[in-house]
Amino acid sequence: MQKKIKHIFFxxxxxxxxxxxxxxxxxxxxxKDVDVEEKYQLSFLDFFTSYYKRNENLWALYRQEKVTxxxxxxxxxxxxxxxxxxxxxEIWGYFDDNFLDKVVQNNHLIDNAEETLDYxxxxxxxxxxxxxxxxxxxxxxxxxxxIKNYVTTITSGEEINKRKPAxxxxxxxxxxxxxxxxxxxxxxxxxxxxxxxxxxxxxxxxFFNYKKDEKYxxxxxxxxxxxxxxxxxF
Ligand SMILES: [Mg+2]
Numbered sequence: 260m261q262k263k264i265k266h267i268f269f270x271x272x273x274x275x276x277x278x279x280x281x282x283x284x285x286x287x288x289x290x291k292d293v294d295v296e297e298k299y300q301l302s303f304l305d306f307f308t309s310y311y312k313r314n315e316n317l318w319a320l321y322r323q324e325k326v327t328x329x330x331x332x333x334x335x336x337x338x339x340x341x342x343x344x345x346x347x348x349e350i351w352g353y354f355d356d357n358f359l360d361k362v363v364q365n366n367h368l369i370d371n372a373e374e375t376l377d378y379x380x381x382x383x384x385x386x387x388x389x390x391x392x393x394x395x396x397x398x399x400x401x402x403x404x405x406i407k408n409y410v411t412t413i414t415s416g417e418e419i420n421k422r423k424p425a426x427x428x429x430x431x432x433x434x435x436x437x438x439x440x441x442x443x444x445x446x447x448x449x450x451x452x453x454x455x456x457x458x459x460x461x462x463x464x465x466f467f468n469y470k471k472d473e474k475y476x477x478x479x480x481x482x483x484x485x486x487x488x489x490x491x492x493f
Pocket of ligand 1: 449
């Protein structure tokens with residue numbers, strides 16, 4: 260139990276909400292809806308691998324404020340399909356128009372998320388979400404799932420057009436929660452944005468190594484591979 264800590268902030272995507280899994284399921288269905296495989300002899304896996312890389316890269320640039328939200332929306336499907344030889348506006352248009360709405364209908368959470376949130380709330384911690392995701396998506400991912408039963412505040416970097424690791428995003432989260440940095444912990448799956456960012460603002464970071472990447476080593480703060488390990492910390 261961390262005695263000073265009263266508030267625990269969570270990143271949302273791939274920390275509580277299983278973004279990778281939900282995106283893959285959604286895209287697989289959409290791929291079938293418009294018969295891409297049959298029309299273009301392009302396997303879903305080839306498409307998905309290419310899309311995933313491009314999307315991760317665009318979000319990294321978004322964090323660095325080098326591209327806008329609109330750039331992500333305009334490029335991730337169109338450029339992926341073009342690169343794979345699918346010059347078909349109807350197809351990428353279908354993904355552009357429907358993906359954001361459909362993905363929040365697949366609402367798998369990260370393994371043990373609910374049990375962990377329940378444990379922490381029962382122990383008396385106040386729980387919050389701070390995400391780099393778009394406002395509307397962030398709200399839906401919380402309010403359409405059991406996460407809503409546990410968290411007090413929701414913050415999206417888009418509210419102030421800043422992204423973690425920018426300190427303003429953590430500060431906005433703490434302001435809404437009426438929390439001080441020294442009584443706050445931050446749990447997230449992104450080393451730079453979540454862990455180093457929250458550490459700089461004076462919060463106590465915990466790295467959720469959900470990809471189980473061996474390169475991350477203990478560095479003065481805990482590293483966990485399963486959310487349930489938070490029970491050993493708090
Ligand atoms: Mg994340």
